[in-house]
């Protein structure tokens with residue numbers, strides 16, 4: 001197999017040839033068809049997240065087909081298409097796992113962070129954390145749903161069913177959530193970096209009723225705001241934009257410091273929440289509805305060997321475009 005490997009924090013990924021791994025008990029080996037590139041991959045590479053396993057193969061929006069089954073795997077078969085998400089393993093016995101909150105497990109493994117991920121021609125996964133995907137839709141279209149879509153889905157659920165939804169940061173998750181929210185009959189208000197007309201036009205094309213700069217107030221007071229951008233200064237702005245009793249959900253894995261703000265922004269039962277990871281149930285609930293939602297994901301394709309370029313482009317602000325790696329070792 002081949003992989004793009006991170007050997008040291010802050011270094012470039014290195015194209016590496018490795019021996020093929022055999023799946024252990026309860027594991028599957030998946031031949032990667034496409035793997036999305038996510039902002040979290042940048043956080044791993046940059047060292048924003050604590051204690052990554054090194055060396056590590058990044059990538060946690062994996063779509064591929066099973067090509068080997070470990071002992072004891074049931075309900076999956078060779079050739080079946082599956083998705084491998086960020087949540088790669090949970091302990092099953094900590095208080096969070098026992099309360100059906102496995103997204104908060106005390107001893108989890110995360111794909112592309114603490115276990116090897118999908119910037120590779122094949123990946124070994126815990127079979128219990130692989131989602132069967134069926135055959136509708138291309139690998140590339142489905143890959144971003146495995147993280148941006150799932151986190152988007154969970155953050156929408158945690159935000160409640162308010163009709164007027166603000167989305168701060170209209171990138172990978174934002175553009176998928178806008179489409180889910182529209183399908184659910186909500187009104188979407190999209191906030192971008194000040195002056196980013198291109199992304200604001202994109203948001204309107206996807207059905208946002210309003211799109212503007214993140215430092216502007218929307219034309220109507222919001223029921224809920226979800227922040228996908230990493231800028232902590234958006235938190236007070238979003239609190240200011242929601243109604244009494246409204247919710248602000250921080251959906252990123254990493255955010256810069258939140259500046260001090262007057263208590264009146266939180267007063268009147270506004271709620272400030274964060275969303276972490278996903279549960280397998282989130283995945284099952286979301287992926288079951290995907291064929292009805294008609295989600296269109298905007299993608300840019302890169303050969304796997306150009307993973308460093310894909311990460312650089314994402315860093316440079318390709319915020320509305322999702323990037324993909326193809327595991328073609330010749331490229």
Ligand SMILES: [Zn+2]
Pocket residue numbers: 090091092093094095096097102104105106107108
């Ligand atoms: Zn646990």
Ligand SMILES: [Zn+2]
Pocket residue numbers: 038039040041060086147148
């Ligand atoms: Zn991700």
